[in-house]
Amino acid sequence: MRRVLPTLFVLALLATGCGDRSLILTVNVLSFLDPAQVSAGYSAPGGLPAVTVDMVDQTVNLLQGVDDVTDISSATLDIAATLDNQTGTATGTLLFYAVPSDTLSPFASVPIASIPISLTPGTLTNVSTRVSSVALAEALVSDRARIGIRISLDTSATPLLQSVQGTELLTQLLATVVTKKKI
Numbered sequence: 001m002r003r004v005l006p007t008l009f010v011l012a013l014l015a016t017g018c019g020d021r022s023l024i025l026t027v028n029v030l031s032f033l034d035p036a037q038v039s040a041g042y043s044a045p046g047g048l049p050a051v052t053v054d055m056v057d058q059t060v061n062l063l064q065g066v067d068d069v070t071d072i073s074s075a076t077l078d079i080a081a082t083l084d085n086q087t088g089t090a091t092g093t094l095l096f097y098a099v100p101s102d103t104l105s106p107f108a109s110v111p112i113a114s115i116p117i118s119l120t121p122g123t124l125t126n127v128s129t130r131v132s133s134v135a136l137a138e139a140l141v142s143d144r145a146r147i148g149i150r151i152s153l154d155t156s157a158t159p160l161l162q163s164v165q166g167t168e169l170l171t172q173l174l175a176t177v178v179t180k181k182k183i
Helices: 004-017 134-141
Strands: 021-029 039-045 052-058 070-087 090-100 113-119 123-132 145-153 163-181
Touching: 039 052, 039 145, 070 090, 070 113, 070 134, 090 134, 090 163, 113 123, 134 145, 134 163, 145 163
Parallel strands: none
Antiparallel strands: 021 163, 039 163, 052 145, 070 123, 070 163, 090 113, 090 145
């Protein structure tokens, strides 16, 4: 009897773990980016209500072939960044884009994530968010994905002849994709 109970317990655990035939993939997207693009300087002229600075535009190979054998259930992305602002004051948004690589520019699509930022001189700003998106899932399981990071700023608070300058460092781009076996 002592041997039967542990065996039944292990079989019950195995049976519950195989129920829905999901494949859960966690991908450190940050590790696929060129190290030179993980940290980049930004500079925007002062006195303007709308300035964009493109930080990353790179094609990466992530989960090739997954789409051939599975259907996508969901995808989430944890994003974190640090902005080390040196000069100028601005408010704005850190934008993350992910599209299949056959897209001309990731910036022509709708952003997957939009994180509000506020920059003041000599200040480190840490931002993070978690997003779920079907578009993200489709991009991540395509043969190649195109990743884009953009900062959109309102530099009106900084005088015209000055600029908003600093360094942006991506600290996390962690995607979790849940798929199910194609029937």
